[in-house]
Amino acid sequence: MNTLKDIIITTLKEDAVQDEHQYPAWVTTFIVPRSRFVEAARAMKKADARLVAEWATDETLMHTPSPLNPLPQGEGKFDEQSRGTGAKFIPSPLTGEGQGGGELRGFGIFACFAKASEYLIVKTNAPPDDPTFPTLTKKFPASFRFERQIQSLMGVNPTGHPDNRPWIKHEDWPKDAWPLRKAFDPSMYMERVTGEYKFIRAEGIGVFEIPVGPVHAGIIEPGHFRFQAVGEDILNLEKKLGYVHKGIEKRFEALSWEEGVRLAGRVSGDTTVAHSLAYCMAVEAITMPGCKPPERGLWLRALMLERERIANHIGDIGGICNDAAFAFLLYQLSRLREIVLRTNYKLFGHRLMMDKVAIGGVSVDITADGINEILSELNLISDEFERLASIYDENPSLEDRVRDAGVLAPDTAKELGVVGITARASGQPLDCRIQNPFPPYAVIVPRMTVLQAGDVHSRTWVRVEEVRESIIVIRNILTSLPSGEIKTGIKYPAPDTRGFAVVEGWRGEIVYWIQAGEKGEINRCMVRDPSSVNWLAVEQAIHGNIVPDFPLCNKSFNQSYSGHDL
Amino acid sequence: MLRILYQIFRTGIVTEPLPSETEAEIEIVGARLEKDILKQFQRSLTIRFVDAGSCNGCELEIHALSNPIYNCERFGIHFTASPRFADLLLVTGPVSKNMEIALRRTYNAMPNPKLVVAVGDCGNNGGIFGTSYASLGGVGNIIPVDAYVKGCPPNPADLLNGILKVVSM
Ligand code: SF4
Numbered sequence: 001m002n003t004l005k006d007i008i009i010t011t012l013k014e015d016a017v018q019d020e021h022q023y024p025a026w027v028t029t030f031i032v033p034r035s036r037f038v039e040a041a042r043a044m045k046k047a048d049a050r051l052v053a054e055w056a057t058d059e060t061l062m063h064t065p066s067p068l069n070p071l072p073q074g075e076g077k078f079d080e081q082s083r084g085t086g087a088k089f090i091p092s093p094l095t096g097e098g099q100g101g102g103e104l105r106g107f108g109i110f111a112c113f114a115k116a117s118e119y120l121i122v123k124t125n126a127p128p129d130d131p132t133f134p135t136l137t138k139k140f141p142a143s144f145r146f147e148r149q150i151q152s153l154m155g156v157n158p159t160g161h162p163d164n165r166p167w168i169k170h171e172d173w174p175k176d177a178w179p180l181r182k183a184f185d186p187s188m189y190m191e192r193v194t195g196e197y198k199f200i201r202a203e204g205i206g207v208f209e210i211p212v213g214p215v216h217a218g219i220i221e222p223g224h225f226r227f228q229a230v231g232e233d234i235l236n237l238e239k240k241l242g243y244v245h246k247g248i249e250k251r252f253e254a255l256s257w258e259e260g261v262r263l264a265g266r267v268s269g270d271t272t273v274a275h276s277l278a279y280c281m282a283v284e285a286i287t288m289p290g291c292k293p294p295e296r297g298l299w300l301r302a303l304m305l306e307r308e309r310i311a312n313h314i315g316d317i318g319g320i321c322n323d324a325a326f327a328f329l330l331y332q333l334s335r336l337r338e339i340v341l342r343t344n345y346k347l348f349g350h351r352l353m354m355d356k357v358a359i360g361g362v363s364v365d366i367t368a369d370g371i372n373e374i375l376s377e378l379n380l381i382s383d384e385f386e387r388l389a390s391i392y393d394e395n396p397s398l399e400d401r402v403r404d405a406g407v408l409a410p411d412t413a414k415e416l417g418v419v420g421i422t423a424r425a426s427g428q429p430l431d432c433r434i435q436n437p438f439p440p441y442a443v444i445v446p447r448m449t450v451l452q453a454g455d456v457h458s459r460t461w462v463r464v465e466e467v468r469e470s471i472i473v474i475r476n477i478l479t480s481l482p483s484g485e486i487k488t489g490i491k492y493p494a495p496d497t498r499g500f501a502v503v504e505g506w507r508g509e510i511v512y513w514i515q516a517g518e519k520g521e522i523n524r525c526m527v528r529d530p531s532s533v534n535w536l537a538v539e540q541a542i543h544g545n546i547v548p549d550f551p552l553c554n555k556s557f558n559q560s561y562s563g564h565d566l
Numbered sequence: 567m568l569r570i571l572y573q574i575f576r577t578g579i580v581t582e583p584l585p586s587e588t589e590a591e592i593e594i595v596g597a598r599l600e601k602d603i604l605k606q607f608q609r610s611l612t613i614r615f616v617d618a619g620s621c622n623g624c625e626l627e628i629h630a631l632s633n634p635i636y637n638c639e640r641f642g643i644h645f646t647a648s649p650r651f652a653d654l655l656l657v658t659g660p661v662s663k664n665m666e667i668a669l670r671r672t673y674n675a676m677p678n679p680k681l682v683v684a685v686g687d688c689g690n691n692g693g694i695f696g697t698s699y700a701s702l703g704g705v706g707n708i709i710p711v712d713a714y715v716k717g718c719p720p721n722p723a724d725l726l727n728g729i730l731k732v733v734s735m
Pocket of ligand 1: 266720
């Protein structure tokens with residue numbers, strides 16, 4: 001069988017140069033010329049790979065400029081243009097204070113592809129005086145948003161991209177504010193400018209528009225939705241996100257490696273364990289000579305990961321039923337969720353288990369009593385859950401709402417490259433716990449549930465099966481939990497290295513790509529929450545549905561805003 | 567249907583009295599509170615919630631207020647979709663640049679007198695996100711705040727306590 005790596009080598013031959021500083025070994029990076037970037041993507045598409053993420057780096061600081069070797073064009077303009085807008089741009093700490101001299105490399109554009117358990121990164125460089133790269137949108141729809149984001153936040157243009165509206169960056173930001181560039185000072189205040197975001201419009205007799213948000217009716221995160229509808233039928237849905245953009249990726253660059261764990265744990269509060277875990281694993285990959293968490297630490301990480309999954313799935317199933325006007329299950333299931341959170345608090349000291357995963361292991365151990373407590377809690381939960389699941393399953397009025405609503409067909413799911421529950425409910429067998437396991441998942445292999453219908457019911461039912469499975473996994477973890485240390489001493493990442501990790505959070509695959517700078521600091525941290533790709537699916541799945549069904553469909557996806565907006 | 571009824575009877579009422587530390591304060595606040603809610607809020611306190619940029623952790627705990635265990639409705643507290651009906655604005659998160667206007671608008675849409683409670687370490691001072699080009703820090707930087715509930719995220723009992731306290735101020 002041809003691996004993606006083989007394919008790149010045979011397609012691009014000597015034009016594909018391997019990056020030696022990328023860890024761990026199961027993900028390789030190939031640096032290719034800009035002129036062959038699309039060709040590499042085409043080869044990946046042909047090989048049936050999906051696009052995992054696309055991101056950019058500003059590499060000017062990797063080898064810092066000296067006063068003799070000034071900033072590249074793009075950076076210089078920054079200050080000039082901002083004068084007119086009234087923005088207080090300070091052209092960075094770069095210009096002064098004792099920076100060493102060195103070569104300027106411009107920008108790096110990265111596209112990560114995956115097929116089964118293989119991940120492959122293709123990188124190309126854009127010179128500072130020509131910050132552009134050819135778009136991959138025609139091959140991979142998922143790059144549509146990634147590239148708009150690269151344009152908006154890094155100021156590198158995807159040429160040939162069909163949509164040049166900014167993403168995340170709102171219309172009232174100064175045009176030249178590119179926060180991910182090294183020269184951008186994150187502490188400055190951004191003045192507002194006037195601007196307009198042009199939504200796609202449908203026109204015709206009887207077509208009307210419904211704007212919703214950013215403040216929603218319920219207790220949820222903010223985002224804006226535009227529906228074009230005829231009567232109750234939705235013609236088109238367009239989202240505008242970015243409302244909870246807090247500058248997380250930029251913030252990482254100012255933090256120490258340990259502080260980074262806390263920040264990663266707050267990228268999306270409901271996925272705190274999985275995010276901090278993915279961050280720690282990416283960091284551990286580049287701590288030389290290798291920072292290997294002890295077995296017990298790894299097993300406890302999995303324990304928390306599964307507990308997080310149970311709590312969120314239970315909450316979601318209740319929420320979906322509530323949106324189908326079946327409040328009974330919401331109350332019953334939120335009671336179960338509360339039980340799980342209280343056990344978390346008692347045993348780990350935090351209801352959501354924030355800050356419990358640490359670089360090199362975990363920060364809290366569990367006693368024999370704790371083990372028994374979890375086991376008896378699981379017995380209770382699983383009994384109750386089974387009763388509630390059969391009530392869900394045998395309720396015809398509920399069935400009426402959830403079946404055939406919000407359908408994401410398997411081929412659309414594949415085309416979009418969705419992950420997690422969304423993917424598994426639409427026929428895509430993807431689960432990093434199985435495809436890229438860390439101990440104990442190599443020995444305790446969870447059963448994967450894959451359904452084909454892709455409707456609200458399928459997404460709910462995948463959750464039901466996963467709650468059942470997680471209960472089994474936790475029982476197995478607890479009955480053979482290895483003894484010993486829970487954490488190794490911290491080692492710091494080697495300078496100029498890149499680490500990568502994937503973790504199956506409850507929503508799906510979470511990806512971290514971290515670059516250590518030349519002093520071994522965080523130079524760039526790319527975060528890809530499952531929502532970044534799955535949001536595209538919500539827009540597709542809503543076609544042909546009616547407006548009143550939108551909350552139900554949307555809830556069945558339950559994507560994160562914070563994890564997407566970053 | 568029988569199954570549902572059976573489950574309801576099995577479960578019974580799970581609503582809890584407030585945790586003792588909260589209870590103690592409620593004792594003190596209690597008498598005045600009842601009078602206040604009776605008088606000022608016509609026996610019910612209506613809350614509009616706005617996420618101004620949170621990580622979603624705080625929302626999870628605010629959600630828990632409505633679960634059958636905390637059951638905040640028993641105190642006459644309920645959430646509304648419209649700021650026009652709201653007595654109190656509950657805000658989470660550091661205020662993101664992109665939410666600043668929406669937050670101000672929601673606040674301005676509320677009738678007087680109005681109360682504002684900022685939730686979490688982020689609502690207090692921006693938390694780990696701090697103040698930056700994208701994050702404007704605590705809620706108090708944007709609109710007047712009457713009370714802060716600290717924690718990351720604060721647990722449901724702290725939230726209830728914070729709300730009850732500000733009402734009786
Ligand atoms: S206080 Fe903590 S839980 Fe709440 S929004 Fe901030 S980081 Fe999230």
